[in-house]
Amino acid sequence: MAVVLRPPVAPMLAQAAETIPVPPRSGPGLGYEYKFDGHRLLVFTPDRPGGRVLLQTRRGALVQDAFPDLVTAAAQLPDGLVLDGEVLAWDLEAGALSFEGLQRRAAARARNAPALAARLPALYVAFDILMADGTELLTLPYVERRRRLEVLFAARALTSPWTLCPMTTDTATAREWLESWTDVPGLEGIVAKPMGAPYLTGRRGWTKIKRRDTSEAIVGAITGTLTHPQLLVLGRHDTDGRLRTVGRTTTLRPEQARQVAGHLAPAGPGHPWEGVQFAASWGSRDVLDVTLVRPDAVAEISADRAVDHGGVWRHPVRFKRLRVDMGPGDVPGFGEASRPRRP
Known part of the structure; x- marks a missing residue:
């Protein structure tokens, strides 16, 4: 007798990889x-x-x-x-x-x-x-x-x-x-x-x-402490000069945290994100416990193509390095996250 499928059926899934697998010989x-x-x-x-x-x-x-x-x-x-x-x-x-x-x-x-x-x-x-x-x-x-x-x-x-x-x-x-x-x-x-x-x-x-592309964003907040940051909350300026949130990184590796810590400074009065709450992940109701920092450090990041209207990355991005050769004015504007540069 024929087997009839009815819901729920657990769909077959895929595991993530960095490169295209080559078929066997x-x-x-x-x-x-x-x-x-x-x-x-x-x-x-x-x-x-x-x-x-x-x-x-x-x-x-x-x-x-x-x-x-x-x-x-x-x-x-x-x-x-x-x-x-x-x-x-x-x-x-x-x-x-x-x-x-x-x-x-x-x-x-x-x-x-x-x-x-x-x-x-x-x-x-x-x-x-x-x-x-x-x-x-x-x-x-x-x-x-x-x-x-x-x-x-x-x-x-x-x-x-x-x-x-x-x-x-x-x-x-x-x-x-x-x-x-x-x-x-x-x-x-x-x-x-x-x-x-x-x-x-x-x-x-x-x-x-x-597909992952490389781009830049401004570090506006962190989790953890100034000496031991855990992840970075990133922003870009809109056409009115306001710093808008565009995403967050995955958890920093120890060597990355040490690199970032040397370039962080506590936020002064009037930080654009004062009073703002940040979701722990896209669509989540959980809130990150963040420390605001002076928004002048620029992070180079690797991001996938899942970008919301307005230029917000839905998935955590990967921190690659600090761009000490760049200032906030060199970072793409808000809304340009969907057009990052290639690696």
Whole structure:
């Protein structure tokens, strides 16, 4: 008897790496896909008469009420299907993908969801197929699942909001994607997948490589003490000359902390961040216990491509070194975090 998948299904995950893995000399090799800056979403079409379209997040929550446009568009899909992919949001006014808009879509209640969908329509990028015709496909190798996914898109002539994630088996093309295509907003890297591997629910059997760029920001606050800083809170000046928060670093290594400590000075009266609270992480309600410092030290940092509108890094950045040759006036302005320089 066929096994029917129903939520919750733990999606297969990826482990982070710094470089693109090279395929083995023997065997089916690797496939490389775009890594989009969206939310993981599994799509379940009805497997029996009267069933509903279900949309499941990475953590198992059902969110079909928040995405009525995807539910309606699922009429293009056959019954008994489960897709794995990323949901994105397109800001019609800005004419671009919007992660902030996606956050609003994901948090929407049923009564507000249609209005948001009209302004921020959802797009779905499919990269795997877990069930077809009511039969689960988890044990099939990725190369076969990918073939079936491509057949589905071709046979159904699927159009927006359904998009087939680009894939290549050529390592040189994958490098080009990582270096060049990640300049496009909404793309942050690539994912490498063993072509011969089954779909391992809840396991980290894939590899993700995010593009990282080097840029500079002003040190405006720290955690820890002036002699033993733990992490740095970073800022940039906006067009009005105000120091705006753009992110925080990961925890400093001991040698980095010693380097930074020699260039920190306590904040004087009128520091622009007096009374400001800083979230411990993006979207968190926890608050960092910070010490304000004189905002004249410049940090060189390495950051990924996940940047909010206005130029705030969502993920902690990596401290590389202090730029003692630069002053605050040499740092890119607020809103330019999305256009850092290459390493």
